[in-house]
Amino acid sequence: MLIDRLAVIGVGLIGGSLARALRRAKVCGSVIGCNRNRETMEMAVKLGVIDEFSTEVTEAVKGADVVVLATPLGTTESLLASMAGALRNDAIVTDVGSVKGYVVEAARRTLGGHLPRFVPGHPIAGTEESGVEASFADLFKSHLVILTPLPETNAVALEKITGMWRITGANVIHLDVKHHDEVLAATSHLPHMLAYALVDCLAGMQERDEIFRFAAGGFADFTRIASSSPEMWHDICFSNREQLLSVLERFDDHIALIKAAIRESDSATLHDIFTRAKAARDKFTDQRSAHLHGSG
């Protein structure tokens, strides 16, 4: 058994899908889930996502050799603090938070002697759905999982968590904490802000009802991520504040360029921006398609 007893703290889309994938692969002796909501946990047992549950994190981690924290970012520090005293001496702890600098600071403040066996992680997967009902074993298949080990991270712990994610079908890479947060601010956090801002902007217009009626498929795709969990994104914004503000400034500069070009009939600039963007987007699509089909 790769894992004797797995504790999943927060059995939602991500935690639930990880538990499903590992149970399907039969690499866990048992899986215990932990959520404050008892009904959610009963549902998770019924769905076959976990074997048993506790609503107390100190109970849930007891005896677990691997603990996965998969709750909203804002709860990270208090949950790590709660579990620290109840962990097995050799327990490996990992998480799935979207902002690693924030999680690592919380871990440094709370985990004490357990810190070398803490492996910060972030699966780049998800849908705009949330909750254990939306979880499925193939969520991570062919997706990227980024681990951001610390200088003091134990090599065995890192190897174990890397192996755990590989079993889900994910491609696992290791990255520096700060680098992760910069890149994710640009590719994930910024687009979410833009989608939320656009939809809220339109919803505030006088013609709001017909406006949405006239929106086409492009609009549906563009705004899909605005259906993501407000709580989750609220936490991410504050956890990655500096990096996010920095890419928002950079984006503003680009919008200012486009506005100036439209206002001044600067045909060449507009054409250059659109052409560069199309080329980059087309290249992204080709790479992604090659990657998802296993040849890249």
Next chain:
Amino acid sequence: MLIDRLAVIGVGLIGGSLARALRRAKVCGSVIGCNRNRETMEMAVKLGVIDEFSTEVTEAVKGADVVVLATPLGTTESLLASMAGALRNDAIVTDVGSVKGYVVEAARRTLGGHLPRFVPGHPIAGTEESGVEASFADLFKSHLVILTPLPETNAVALEKITGMWRITGANVIHLDVKHHDEVLAATSHLPHMLAYALVDCLAGMQERDEIFRFAAGGFADFTRIASSSPEMWHDICFSNREQLLSVLERFDDHIALIKAAIRESDSATLHDIFTRAKAARDKFTDQRSAHLHGSG
């Protein structure tokens, strides 16, 4: 026959799909296509999209009772001017341009006595693909087609073009020209600007190659429209300049709100924006889904 001889000027994704839908429905005596590129036209005949072609617009419209202009917006005025003298006296002319104010001005300057039989139109359909190879007969099925008749538009002409689009499976509505341009600036032109700006912004970053590597499905959906034709969007920007600048300003205000909330740890504001946006997006999805399945 609804149409004896249909002339499609510009046989790309939109013009080609319309021709396919009407031929499939057997409501046209014959379909003549017009493109400057002879190879494209030979391909269109081979694909069964048109019966015959001419590379000269004055030739193509000769004898046609319905003429559909489906070329990039920037070519509208010169093509209307070219065809005006060659049109049958009773020919009905329509177009598919994304900005109606611009097209209507061009028509007023060029069509003379034909103006009452000009029906400005805009099918809200398309993909990021372009060209006749991408055309298909079901492109407009369950999609909206907006016609923006003028005060002087002939009722019979309006009825004929409304009927033509209904045959493709589209839902046809009539709207005021200015109103159309305001709504489309918000739901279509603005999102395209944001997608282009985002992709170009990321492509200009130092980490550009890995940045795209780390992007997930949400990013792929969000930026799909940045793969649209740069030429087409260049034309749209200048054709709908005032409305587009106006919604860009409105959007900037929303981004400024979000930035201030992040900077000042204003949790309530951020939460409100995200929650309102999610509610509006979810409602949009429900309505769209009901609509596409024919119950709305």
